[in-house]
Amino acid sequence: MPIQIPEPSKSEAAYLALKHAVIEQALSPGTKLPEDVLATHLKVSRTLVREALARLMSEGLVASSRKRTATVAQPSRAEAQSVFEARACLEQEVVRRVMTRWTPAMGAELTGHVRTEEEAARIQAPPVCARLAGEFHIRLAAMSGNPVIERYVSELVSRCSLILAIYGNPHHSQCGIDEHKALIDAFRRQDEKAALRLMASHLDNVQERALMPERKPVDEDLGGILSRYVSPEGATTSTGRARKGARSRA
Structure with missing residues (x-):
């Protein structure tokens, strides 16, 4: 007789669904995780969602504070x-x-x-x-x-x-x-x-x-970036058109 493998409880299923979504990068770091929305989509009570989030917090995958909605963690x-x-x-x-x-x-x-x-x-x-x-x-x-x-x-x-x-x-x-x-x-x-x-x-x-090396920001100022693409009259410069064309072909 084949061994029957028990299905996970609703609490475990909610936890695994959220954990896999984080690990598979379907939920990006910083994504808000409101309990009511999660409960609706996971089809479980908010109590079970809260339990799942608590487990994920203990594992470092979710961050939260008393007054803020839980979010997918963003480790430094x-x-x-x-x-x-x-x-x-x-x-x-x-x-x-x-x-x-x-x-x-x-x-x-x-x-x-x-x-x-x-x-x-x-x-x-x-x-x-x-x-x-x-x-x-x-x-x-x-x-x-x-x-x-x-x-x-x-x-x-x-x-x-x-x-x-x-x-x-x-x-x-x-x-x-x-x-x-x-x-x-x-x-x-x-x-x-x-x-x-x-x-x-x-x-x-x-x-x-x-842990790829951090990229140094180049010309972060929005005005500095756009100045290369716009003429004093406000029309797009030929340089800007050329650069945009080059990017589209890259």
Whole structure:
């Protein structure tokens, strides 16, 4: 008889819907999250919405104060750096613990997840690819046998997804998939040094993509920008037309 997997409660479903919407960048950082609107769309009570928002606040994905509507969090670059530093430390310990507990079943589970990542990449679903890439690390943390480590890795992975939405640069999902495959191979060979090195390199790549150098603003003054496109009489200059044409062809 097949095992029946219970459906998530309404509270859990509301929480997961909001969390996935944030992680997949459907809800941008700074987006307001009014309880009444969320309750209507999620088809749950405001009490359950409040519970879901509280959980997301504890995970750093939502920000709020007593008198203001909750919003999708907007971590600073300094906070983002701290998140990646903590994640790098924890995931090295995850590698060590999983290496000692490794079984063929773990390899099969992770390989199955990578196949799901490949399918998402094949149908060109970048938001889903980003969520699945993070879930690979959460699955790996669950295999460490330490629920506290699993909990904190899950939180840090989710916050990294939010950081990517604010500061990041998109990349080809195949890069992360190949790195996940290499990690699985290292576990199968029981090569701890290789696995630690691969994890460190993988997270360095994620961090580099997530924390792109800040661009220096050029000519922020609106008048200064428009002066290049408008003649003293108010007509568009030939320079302006040329520049606009160049931009449209870029």
